[in-house]
Amino acid sequence: MPTSRILLWSGLAAAAAGAVLCVLGWYGISGERFAERQLPYLASCTVPGAALIVAGAVLTGTAALLSVRTPQTEPTGPPGPEPESPPPSADGPPLRVPGGTLAHRPDCPLVEGKPEATEAGAAGLDPCPVCEPWPP
Structure with missing residues (x-):
């Protein structure tokens, strides 16, 4: 499996997990009136979720910059001489x-x-x- 596909899928998974954590953190914070009760949601969900989104974006961007190579097939017959181009006249x-x-x-x-x-x-x-x- 090419490296760029691994980076792409891991980046997408990290970004999706980060988005889920951010939504859970927002949902938890929205039910709390006092700031001291909101801090655990920020520390356990929202900040790690934002970090996962950034990491996913970096991994996905790196995967986009790498080229995906197709697997090379082995030649079936004996190698023949390379066709030579005629010398320029x-x-x-x-x-x-x-x-x-x-x-x-x-x-x-x-x-x-x-x-x-x-x-x-x-x-x-x-x-x-x-x-x-x-x-x-």
Whole structure:
């Protein structure tokens, strides 16, 4: 069971228990006229209830910040070679599409097969984030 689920459910349980204690403390205090008779309800119900509500909020907030990971399954077959991406082609000048603001390699999937793509030239174009036509 992931840690974030444990934190979430324990936080919700603590907050619920704190709310019940606060309600019981309020109910007990409401029936007493004198302050000295109200103090035991404050000490035994309302203050611990408020502390449990705060602790529940902290636990629930922590659980929300942790990511829930799905269990990883083991591969069933023998591991095969990793598919390698072809190296970027530096053959030819960078290309651009009409009205575009990015320079692309000739084999970039964003310009590949587009007959309207022309040479980028020395224009002040930004490099394409997909094919990265210039070395960093």
